[in-house]
Amino acid sequence: MRQAHTVAQVRAAEEQAIAAVGDEALMQRAATGLAVAVADELRRRRGHTYGTRVLLLVGAGNNGGDALFAGAWLARHGVAVRALPLAEHPHAPGLAALLAAGGRAVDLPGAVGFDADLLVDGIVGIGGSPGLRPDAQQAVEALAGVPVVAVDLPSGVAVDTGETPEPHVQAEVTVTFGTHKVATLVDPAAAACGEVRLVDIGLVLPDADVEALEAADVATLLPVPGRASHKYTRGVVGVRAGSRAYPGAALLCVAGAASGMAGMVRYVGPDEVDSRVRQRFPEVVGAGRVQAWAVGSGGDDEAAAALAAALGDDVPVVVDADALRHLHHRRGPSGLVLTPHAGELAALLGEPRGEVEGAPLRHARDAARRWGAVVLLKGPRTLVADPGGRVRVNSTGTPWLATAGAGDVLTGLVGALLASGLDPFDAASVGAWLHGAAASRAGRGGPLVASDVAHALPEIVGALASEV
């Protein structure tokens, strides 16, 4: 599990670690990890490190200190290193180390004229407030186009929310220390990090509210049938999706539901859609008892009735698309999963779409609290929030997954996982993980359509199940 801690949690852990090993040792661990990552990036871009050129942007605090000590390490390994101080008193021991190793301080014209291969952003880290001060902003603009390795975080992002309300650095690589921060996992700040590398500096941390499942976590949560299982103990999922106008949504939602995670799939919908579903999926049966419902994908005007019928049964329900508009009342926190994209969540909350896209974590949590539901907010990094404030960020997927009908497959899959007995938070986050992984497998780096995702699901599940 990858966990993202808050600044307060990191500060508390830092105090403990400093009491044990001293602050110098801690900074040296961070700086050495940073230097190795910068050297890797130089090798990746230039094929070697010797004789390459690195420019450090150095702010007032320890983030600048990390950059300076890493610069000293690089200078000792044959890299030409210059530092552009953006504060009156940059970290004194770090600056002394850089100068002793052969690095030099420069002003902005000197920095631009240095023609660096890489910038190291040591302007601010977890001590920073969002935005860049004018001199930092001016430097970042003057050096635009030079690839950036960010120290701990890209400077200027909001660390604990992942929001980017002000100008900030855009990095190719972010080397973060001790643990992930919310900003390294959650968009839009995560998109400013580029590739994130975590350097272990020996912090002991509590459980975090924001986390990301990894393959091993998903394998552990996966509902795998035992020798005594039969179709009813594995769970029956009901699908009330699609409509006369959108019959394809029924097929895709059923394809997600029939990916093998539940023991049986029932479909309930308009006759002509029902016959198409049965033709395509002979294993699907009609109305009857279910352990979970998947409702709303392509539901059109029929979504309100489908939702009311599903909510009438005392089982968990995953609510998508057209059905979201008809959610008028709260249900208990245990039974409901909502799967909006940013536009649908904006409509639900009565806010502009841009607000949701700029602060997805806050809005997903707000909606989860308001509806007493698990909210799966679809996006480049899908978020799953529960009413208590816990959040899982999805790490799988491909930009090609932004394709018509992909959400319908996800709704069916989450329904099947609910029916199999996973709680709503696990069902939604495991569903999002499997869906993204299946899309990557199906597309193999290229385009895909929604039904490809459904077809790839059993292969992904099989690979995970054989690992446990």
Ligand SMILES: NC(=O)C1=CN([C@@H]2O[C@H](COP(=O)(O)OP(=O)(O)OC[C@H]3O[C@@H](n4cnc5c(N)ncnc54)[C@H](OP(=O)(O)O)[C@@H]3O)[C@@H](O)[C@H]2O)[C@@H](O)CC1
């Ligand atoms: N925690 C750990 O375990 C470890 C932490 N380590 C490292 O320490 C970093 C935290 O260091 P930190 O506390 O010194 O704060 P930091 O981020 O350097 O910046 C604060 C200074 O920046 C300024 N400033 C504020 N906002 C600004 C803005 N928008 N734009 C420009 N400037 C701004 C503000 O200055 P002032 O207001 O005083 O002028 C303030 O003094 C952490 O991210 C990691 O890299 C590792 O070495 C070892 C283990």
Ligand SMILES: [K+]
């Ligand atoms: K930084």
